[in-house]
Amino acid sequence: MAIAEVQKAHFNGTGASGKVVVTFTAPTSGNTLVVLITTESAGTDTFVTPAGWNAGRVQNEAALYWRVSNGTETSTDFTWSAGSVTVHAWGIELSGTHASAPFDSSGYNTFTTNTTATLTTDATAAVADEYAVGQVGMNGANGGSETASNSYTLLTTGNTRDIAASRTYSGNQGGAVTTDIGWLTTRVGRWIIGSFKPAIATPTNYTMDHIKANITFTGKSHTLDPHISGPVDLQYIAGPGFVHTLREHRTPY
Amino acid sequence: MAVTIVLYGKTPINIMGGETAAETKKIDWSSDTIKAALFTSAYTPAQDTDELYSGISANEVANGNGYTTGGNTCTSIDPAYTAGTNTGKFDAADPTVWTASGAGFSFRYVVIYDATSDVLIGYLDYGSTVTMSGANADTFTLTFDAAGVFTTTVP
Numbered sequence: 001m002a003i004a005e006v007q008k009a010h011f012n013g014t015g016a017s018g019k020v021v022v023t024f025t026a027p028t029s030g031n032t033l034v035v036l037i038t039t040e041s042a043g044t045d046t047f048v049t050p051a052g053w054n055a056g057r058v059q060n061e062a063a064l065y066w067r068v069s070n071g072t073e074t075s076t077d078f079t080w081s082a083g084s085v086t087v088h089a090w091g092i093e094l095s096g097t098h099a100s101a102p103f104d105s106s107g108y109n110t111f112t113t114n115t116t117a118t119l120t121t122d123a124t125a126a127v128a129d130e131y132a133v134g135q136v137g138m139n140g141a142n143g144g145s146e147t148a149s150n151s152y153t154l155l156t157t158g159n160t161r162d163i164a165a166s167r168t169y170s171g172n173q174g175g176a177v178t179t180d181i182g183w184l185t186t187r188v189g190r191w192i193i194g195s196f197k198p199a200i201a202t203p204t205n206y207t208m209d210h211i212k213a214n215i216t217f218t219g220k221s222h223t224l225d226p227h228i229s230g231p232v233d234l235q236y237i238a239g240p241g242f243v244h245t246l247r248e249h250r251t252p253y
Numbered sequence: 254m255a256v257t258i259v260l261y262g263k264t265p266i267n268i269m270g271g272e273t274a275a276e277t278k279k280i281d282w283s284s285d286t287i288k289a290a291l292f293t294s295a296y297t298p299a300q301d302t303d304e305l306y307s308g309i310s311a312n313e314v315a316n317g318n319g320y321t322t323g324g325n326t327c328t329s330i331d332p333a334y335t336a337g338t339n340t341g342k343f344d345a346a347d348p349t350v351w352t353a354s355g356a357g358f359s360f361r362y363v364v365i366y367d368a369t370s371d372v373l374i375g376y377l378d379y380g381s382t383v384t385m386s387g388a389n390a391d392t393f394t395l396t397f398d399a400a401g402v403f404t405t406t407v408p
Contacts, residue, residue: 127355127387127388128355128356128387128388129388171356172355172356172387174356198388200388200389200390201386201388201389202389203386203389203390203391203392204385204386204389204391204392205391205392205393205394206379206383206385206391206392206393206394207254207393207394207395207396208254208255208256208363208377208379208393208394208395208396209254209255209256209396209398210255210256210257210258210377210395210396210397210398210402211255211256211257211258211398212257212258212397212398212400212401212402212403212404213257213258213259213260213375213403213404214403214404214405214406215260215264215265215268215403215404215405215406216405216406216407216408217265217405217406217407218408219407219408
């Protein structure tokens with residue numbers, strides 16, 4: 001079963017509140033919950049991992065958290081230690097993910113005065129059929145015209161200061177997962193991306209029971225031909241004083 | 254599934270030392286390394302003419318994704334004679350189970366050969382291509398006949 005987005009929602013958080021509240025509507029136990037956060041500005045904000053969540057990647061300007069849902073995560077506060085920082089977050093529920101260790105790899109970087117960012121994970125996708133989601137945060141309105149390459153789909157458009165896109169791969173990726181996200185107005189910003197592994201199907205165990213073969217060594221019929229070791233002499237007396245010898249050579253029989 | 258191994262035509266001669274006195278390629282079941290290698294359906298066994306692993310290895314499953322070029326070793330090779338029966342038993346331990354990973358791999362034939370001398374011994378045909386999923390970590394288990402990989406008899 002391919003990984004699918006069950007629900008996804010966008011959230012904003014301000015420095016005044018010191019948190020962004022991410023909510024899910026009755027998540028299904030066993031599904032994977034993913035939260036992406038990017039800031040609007042550069043800084044040294046330290047994100048705090050909420051209890052029960054796993055830090056897939058935490059940087060000063062972006063974070064990626066995940067957890068296998070127990071069905072009760074309807075509202076979670078994601079906080080940071082620094083002061084007035086505006087953040088934008090996505091909460092995504094995924095079905096069809098690995099039951100215990102869905103997170104695979106991540107990537108992060110910052111950029112200056114760009115209208116595009118290449119999001120890519122640090123490592124090659126571990127398995128086939130992974131799901132990837134990335135987010136770009138920027139310091140002002142992006143002007144629209146948001147795009148995502150490599151068959152990624154924008155989670156939504158029009159959020160002006162962050163753009164997110166995702167893709168469920170089919171087959172072996174054979175490398176890092178990557179997408180180029182573009183927008184209209186030159187901005188400074190940062191991006192984060194993560195990939196998640198699909199559920200493992202029950203392995204098929206192919207077997208072959210070998211049956212031996214036999215080599216038969218067959219004796220052949222042989223002819224035994226004895227040779228008499230020496231000639232046989234026959235003598236007869238032809239007359240007085242004459243003895244003749246006849247030498248007979250036996251041929252094999 | 255149960256499959257009878259097909260011995261290559263020259264196997265008995267190579268057990269006896271090869272076709273010529275100068276031939277160094279022979280099967281020594283007591284000391285050589287015996288391996289089981291997986292081959293794709295691109296391989297067409299020629300029982301009469303196939304003799305060397307290097308001559309058919311172009312159709313072996315590619316290295317990686319749970320398969321190692323050359324195949325898996327069949328340890329504990331053990332030639333034994335059963336007194337009173339005129340029977341020789343050429344036995345070996347089952348090769349290590351193959352577990353697919355990554356993109357997985359496909360195969361159809363299992364070829365048993367002498368990796369020390371390069372000489373082929375026999376092959377088993379699964380009958381159709383087996384596609385091993387790496388994502389699912391599919392496995393392939395070859396179990397040798399308890400009576401041996403092959404036997405010899407003298408009437």
